[in-house]
Amino acid sequence: MALINENYLKLKAGYLFPEINRRVKAFAAAHPEAQIIRMGIGDVTEPLPPAVVDAMHRGVDDLAKRETFHGYGPEQGYDFLREPIAKNDFQSRGCDIAADEVFISDGSKCDVGNILDIFGPGNRIAITDPVYPVYVDTNVMQGNTGVATQKGEYEGPLYLCATAENNFTPDLPKERVDIIYLCYPNNPTGTVATRETLTKWVEYARKNNSIIFFDAAYEAYISDPNIPHSIYEIAGARECAIEFRSFSKLAGFTGVRCGFTVVPKSLNGFTKPAASAVGKPVPLYNLWMRRHTTKFNGASYITQVGAAAVYTDAGKAQVRKLIDFYKENARLIREGLTKAGLKVYGAENAPYAWIKTPDNATSWDYFDTLLTKVNVVCTPGSGFGTAGEGYIRLSAFNSRANVEEAIKRISKL
Amino acid sequence: MALINENYLKLKAGYLFPEINRRVKAFAAAHPEAQIIRMGIGDVTEPLPPAVVDAMHRGVDDLAKRETFHGYGPEQGYDFLREPIAKNDFQSRGCDIAADEVFISDGSKCDVGNILDIFGPGNRIAITDPVYPVYVDTNVMQGNTGVATQKGEYEGPLYLCATAENNFTPDLPKERVDIIYLCYPNNPTGTVATRETLTKWVEYARKNNSIIFFDAAYEAYISDPNIPHSIYEIAGARECAIEFRSFSKLAGFTGVRCGFTVVPKSLNGFTKPAASAVGKPVPLYNLWMRRHTTKFNGASYITQVGAAAVYTDAGKAQVRKLIDFYKENARLIREGLTKAGLKVYGAENAPYAWIKTPDNATSWDYFDTLLTKVNVVCTPGSGFGTAGEGYIRLSAFNSRANVEEAIKRISKL
Numbered sequence: 001m002a003l004i005n006e007n008y009l010k011l012k013a014g015y016l017f018p019e020i021n022r023r024v025k026a027f028a029a030a031h032p033e034a035q036i037i038r039m040g041i042g043d044v045t046e047p048l049p050p051a052v053v054d055a056m057h058r059g060v061d062d063l064a065k066r067e068t069f070h071g072y073g074p075e076q077g078y079d080f081l082r083e084p085i086a087k088n089d090f091q092s093r094g095c096d097i098a099a100d101e102v103f104i105s106d107g108s109k110c111d112v113g114n115i116l117d118i119f120g121p122g123n124r125i126a127i128t129d130p131v132y133p134v135y136v137d138t139n140v141m142q143g144n145t146g147v148a149t150q151k152g153e154y155e156g157p158l159y160l161c162a163t164a165e166n167n168f169t170p171d172l173p174k175e176r177v178d179i180i181y182l183c184y185p186n187n188p189t190g191t192v193a194t195r196e197t198l199t200k201w202v203e204y205a206r207k208n209n210s211i212i213f214f215d216a217a218y219e220a221y222i223s224d225p226n227i228p229h230s231i232y233e234i235a236g237a238r239e240c241a242i243e244f245r246s247f248s249k250l251a252g253f254t255g256v257r258c259g260f261t262v263v264p265k266s267l268n269g270f271t272k273p274a275a276s277a278v279g280k281p282v283p284l285y286n287l288w289m290r291r292h293t294t295k296f297n298g299a300s301y302i303t304q305v306g307a308a309a310v311y312t313d314a315g316k317a318q319v320r321k322l323i324d325f326y327k328e329n330a331r332l333i334r335e336g337l338t339k340a341g342l343k344v345y346g347a348e349n350a351p352y353a354w355i356k357t358p359d360n361a362t363s364w365d366y367f368d369t370l371l372t373k374v375n376v377v378c379t380p381g382s383g384f385g386t387a388g389e390g391y392i393r394l395s396a397f398n399s400r401a402n403v404e405e406a407i408k409r410i411s412k413l
Numbered sequence: 414m415a416l417i418n419e420n421y422l423k424l425k426a427g428y429l430f431p432e433i434n435r436r437v438k439a440f441a442a443a444h445p446e447a448q449i450i451r452m453g454i455g456d457v458t459e460p461l462p463p464a465v466v467d468a469m470h471r472g473v474d475d476l477a478k479r480e481t482f483h484g485y486g487p488e489q490g491y492d493f494l495r496e497p498i499a500k501n502d503f504q505s506r507g508c509d510i511a512a513d514e515v516f517i518s519d520g521s522k523c524d525v526g527n528i529l530d531i532f533g534p535g536n537r538i539a540i541t542d543p544v545y546p547v548y549v550d551t552n553v554m555q556g557n558t559g560v561a562t563q564k565g566e567y568e569g570p571l572y573l574c575a576t577a578e579n580n581f582t583p584d585l586p587k588e589r590v591d592i593i594y595l596c597y598p599n600n601p602t603g604t605v606a607t608r609e610t611l612t613k614w615v616e617y618a619r620k621n622n623s624i625i626f627f628d629a630a631y632e633a634y635i636s637d638p639n640i641p642h643s644i645y646e647i648a649g650a651r652e653c654a655i656e657f658r659s660f661s662k663l664a665g666f667t668g669v670r671c672g673f674t675v676v677p678k679s680l681n682g683f684t685k686p687a688a689s690a691v692g693k694p695v696p697l698y699n700l701w702m703r704r705h706t707t708k709f710n711g712a713s714y715i716t717q718v719g720a721a722a723v724y725t726d727a728g729k730a731q732v733r734k735l736i737d738f739y740k741e742n743a744r745l746i747r748e749g750l751t752k753a754g755l756k757v758y759g760a761e762n763a764p765y766a767w768i769k770t771p772d773n774a775t776s777w778d779y780f781d782t783l784l785t786k787v788n789v790v791c792t793p794g795s796g797f798g799t800a801g802e803g804y805i806r807l808s809a810f811n812s813r814a815n816v817e818e819a820i821k822r823i824s825k826l
Contacts, residue, residue, distance in 0.1 A: 001622040003533040004682035043484035071456035071667040113708030120416040209414040254484040255714040269417035295526030301668040
């Protein structure tokens with residue numbers, strides 16, 4: 001009798017975005033005339049940079065001719081992509097990261113989920129709240145949690161609340177945790193971590209032999225020169241952190257699928273200590289290499305050729321323009337809705353505005369209000385965790401016209 | 414202290430193909446003049462079919478314009494690909510498989526590894542031997558095995574030996590197993606399973622509430638009209654089998670990355686039975702849906718547009734031509750090396766020839782002989798399992814000139 005992974009049965013029904021889709025679909029069916037503006041899911045709307053488009057056409061043509069055909073590539077990614085990443089994203093910022101510590105993948109969501117494969121049972125997990133739901137759900141699947149409580153949390157992980165009261169910057173845990181998820185610039189709150197905050201985390205992790213999973217998917221949206229783009233800008237992070245990056249929000253790759261994960265060779269996990277002994281250190285690099293080469297077969301050649309174009313001069317300029325476009329959307333949202341009397345957080349060094357619901361409405365109530373009264377789709381904050389209750393997220397990924405229209409409509413409420 | 418998944422420490426050093434690469438690299442460095450022909454790794458060599466190339470160019474262009482831009486797609490894949498798959502690969506062969514039972518991915522290697530996520534501990538695994546190493550290694554990682562024995566197997570799984578003595582068709586297990594890996598046409602032996610053989614497996618699985626993982630990556634190479642292409646051609650398979658498919662060897666997608674997995678809605682796993690009670694059935698479809706939407710973000714839009722072109726009239730004709738080309742290579746290998754006095758199996762309904770080493774040489778010894786004496790790279794059979802000792806695999810994925818030259822060289826030995 002084939003036994004299932006019963007941890008899946010602990011998962012609460014419905015991932016956030018399918019539920020949003022369901023409500024929007026039902027509303028649209030009942031009101032076919034409504035001009036719905038979707039500011040919910042954080043999906044890009046602008047076309048790929050021309051340098052990427054040209055490169056991908058060349059990549060397709062390479063596969064059309066025997067002489068330039070590429071079959072299986074290295075599972076870890078082509079050097080033509082790993083090298084510019086190491087140079088531009090890390091070494092140029094003073095981070096000591098080598099090209100062979102960069103693992104190219106088909107997207108950060110996969111990596112963030114799959115990374116747990118190389119970790120054992122018995123780790124205490126710390127997750128900020130509100131948070132990208134994938135962090136939580138993958139831990140449930142892995143058996144790192146108990147069942148869901150009535151509050152909507154799961155038994156087991158330590159939830160680090162990020163609310164207006166603590167300036168969306170949770171304190172360090174008082175207790176020992178083994179794996180810590182940090183996402184900066186933050187999804188969903190749009191807040192950033194200062195060098196001081198990250199330094200405290202690195203010190204904590206090194207003291208406790210904990211590992212930080214640092215999700216930097218939105219680093220390109222940082223304009224404040226004092227905010228680190230990578231955890232490896234902090235001394236000691238090579239000994240305690242894995243960093244996840246994505247081309248999705250950098251260069252419009254949500255439909256193209258490319259990301260990468262940095263696992264420094266100096267980073268250790270531990271075997272389970274016997275009573276009164278310490279565990280043996282094991283390089284996580286070797287374990288991730290094994291996972292990556294055994295359960296993955298490399299990202300598409302065409303995709304990687306496209307991603308490499310992001311690091312050309314033309315690509316850099318075009319990507320900058322794309323990011324600036326979305327950042328201007330974010331500024332309009334922040335300023336427009338603040339002017340309309342809403343309390344707006346984030347949206348300065350991030351593509352997300354995190355907005356307090358008026359009149360202490362619940363997140364889903366305000367979601368329904370925005371959907372039904374002004375036909376704007378947001379993401380209810382409570383979908384990101386219990387500490388997100390009473391907030392909504394608006395995404396800056398949209399056309400200028402839609403952003404302006406959405407601000408106008410919400411302001412009228 | 415972050416604890417690692419200690420199952421990884423049980424893995425024997427070196428995945429097969431990296432070890433082959435290492436030996437070939439060392440030989441090439443010492444003999445830069447050698448004209449090495451690589452018939453080892455099963456990687457395609459011919460360019461993509463023109464219909465696929467054209468479609469992917471269109472896919473790239475779609476992403477270059479705001480009006481036709483595609484961001485995140487459905488994680489399960491676009492209907493424009495799932496529907497022709499269901500129709501052409503299954504319904505046209507009388508298999509009752511619906512489009513929404515097809516999950517598009519970035520490749521079968523990922524799916525074959527990831528599928529274990531939804532299964533619990535405590536399952537007894539049956540694996541044919543010799544076998545695609547990924548089946549074994551992913552079970553080691555998952556904790557479904559003990560340590561490696563001196564013989565080179567792992568404690569735990571039931572190994573079903575496939576050798577010339579049983580016509581490469583293992584008997585049904587005498588004992589109960591919960592998960593069974595079957596790959597037909599087989600990698601590495603190139604043998605196929607008859608309708609009668611598959612019917613026996615389906616009956617066994619249904620009787621024991623076992624699940625068959627059916628890897629049909631090479632189904633396009635079947636020319637015998639009596640051999641099933643899909644496990645779902647067997648009555649009852651919807652209740653006991655998951656099928657894995659790939660565009661890699663079908664349409665040259667090894668560098669493009671696309672595969673799919675079929676999980677019928679009528680397929681159940683079970684919760685762990687309490688003492689003297691039976692486990693509760695749980696649809697595996699729901700679990701895989703949850704895994705796929707939580708840990709994966711869809712295959713590249715461009716890739717899916719290209720894959721869909723495989724099902725157009727032009728695409729079908731071009732793919733047929735491509736397969737026929739490799740099949741002719743296989744025929745030349747089979748007939749050429751048989752004529753040279755070698756005992757050659759497979760290579761009729763499969764792109765692989767499975768060859769008994771002469772003079773009872775070990776697989777690696779004969780590998781070294783072929784590499785150093787005639788500069789031909791094969792895959793040592795023992796790399797696929799202990800029952801592969803004394804065999805090598807030659808792949809038909811190569812140019813005609815290389816195949817003819819390799820046959821000539823090996824025949825001289």
